[in-house]
Amino acid sequence: MTTLNRSLFGIALLAFLFGWPGSRESRDFPxxxxxxxxxxxxxxxxxxxxxxxxxxxxxxxxxxxxxxxxxxxxxxxxxxxxxxxxxxxxxxxxxxxxxxxxxxxxxxxxxxxxxRPERHVHELGRRVVLLDPGHGGRDEGGRGAMGTLEKEMTLIVSLRVAERLRDAGQRVYLTREDDRDVSLAERVAQATELEADLFVSIHFNTSANRDARGAETFVLPAAGYASTANVEQAPNPPTASGNAYDGANMVLGYLIQKHLLNATGTEDRGVRRARFHVLREAVSPAVLVECGFLTNPREERKIHRAEYREQLARAIADGILEYLGTALRTQLDDAL
Ligand SMILES: [Zn+2]
The missing domain is CATH 3.30.457.10 (Copper amine oxidase-like, N-terminal domain)
Structure with missing residues (x-):
């Protein structure tokens, strides 16, 4: 072989073994x-x-x-x-x-x-979970016909999620631990300050339609796409910091929704997309869970029961733990 042929052969061999530069993606993707x-x-x-x-x-x-x-x-x-x-x-x-x-x-x-969740959940840092009980203080959130207040339910459920995670040895913080005003900007600032590795915002739903019921989990839409709920809304600008975690957001949203459905048998409204402030500005994988509708009379009665709230809390905690377990396995695999 001439020198030229030999080097061409060498390049072809390398390309065969390792793929052409930039083609790694295509081998990892359909x-x-x-x-x-x-x-x-x-x-x-x-x-x-x-x-x-x-x-x-x-x-x-x-x-x-x-x-x-x-x-x-x-x-x-x-x-x-x-x-x-x-x-x-x-x-x-x-x-x-x-x-x-x-x-x-x-x-x-x-x-x-x-x-393939393991491809999306790298870099968990200190494994700090920040739970965000929706609303609080002057902001009551939604209210059911029986008078159930969203801000109270979100706090009760979030405190129970925190307890279950701590029992599992997890580091957990909450954006509020009592009934107080916390702005959306402050919630995001807390995540930044704590260097949270996961952010889970907990809410209950309301609707003008009293029949609306079930659980849904929101993640940020990909850059350039609109929310699920409102396709007329302007698409998500490519600057949202939360988009850095698109894949991980989806893994977390899917796992929490899956555990919620399994634990409660509630109606599945799905993993949806919305540009909520806390998701858009997130500095880590982040989701917002809507546990059920206070405006649906049957669902409000369920949410009013401590045992049901316990099921919700356990499901959310189990979703978070499954996510963290996947991340830990990925890190171990990467280290080997
Ligand atoms: Zn809410």
Whole structure:
């Protein structure tokens, strides 16, 4: 071989062994397809990459299932189901003839974090959890027909979550431990000061529709996308600090929602996206949990019962602990 041939062979060999520079991503991620100006993953490439047996859509529904995960997608819909938990995508899944197109952003920031959480939960630092009981002081939050106050319920549940986490040996702080005014900016400032590794804001819901019920967990939309609740709202600007944790936010939101559903059997309103101040400005993975509707008479009665609040608290704590367990395993694997 000439010197030139030898060096070309060397480069080719290196490329074969380690991938071309910048191609690492593509080996870690399903093959993408550009249609128009948008990037998608076809359902067959998705199935191949995540080891799902090939599956054909049937009547507008596509089910991908293996022994570890079950993913259900619906044609022309943002609603998806991951392991029994409703998850709202940023954009609808498109049906194009026999192939389905799943937006690349949603594969990357919604589906991948649930299927491969260990890739999204690095760098846990001092493992400090900051719980944020919603409202307080002059800000009562929502109020039920029986007079149940959101600010009281959030505090009771948050204190119980803290206790359970401390019992598990976890370092926990709260943005308030009694009935007082705490501004949104102060809540974020506390997270910054404590160098919190996780931020979990706890709320109860209200609606003009008395039938509305169930639990939902909010995470920040990806940069450039709008909230689930309000698609007309301007998209999330690319400057939100919370977007640095897109994947980890999703892992935490999914785990808390999963434990809430399992523990209480409450209606699943899903993991949703909103640009709440505390999520947008977060300095760590952050979620906001809406535990149930004070404006639904049946749900208000449940929330009024200490045993139900205990179930809620246990579920939220279990979600946080599962997240921390995943992070710890990832760190150990990285260290080996
Ligand atoms: Zn609230």
């Amino acid at each position: 093959r993408t397809t550009v249609v128009g100006e948008r990037t998608f993953v076809t359902h067959n490439h998705l199935a191949r990459h995540y080891d799902f047996p090939r599956s054909r859509p049937d009547e507008g529904v596509l089910v991908l299932q293996n022994d570890r995960h079950r993913l259900v997608l619906a044609s022309d819909s943002r609603r998806a189901e991951l392991n029994g938990v409703t998850v709202w995508l940023h954009e609808p899944v498109l049906e194009e003839g026999r192939r389905w197109l799943i937006p690349e952003n949603d594969v990357r920031r919604v589906i991948d974090p649930v299927l």
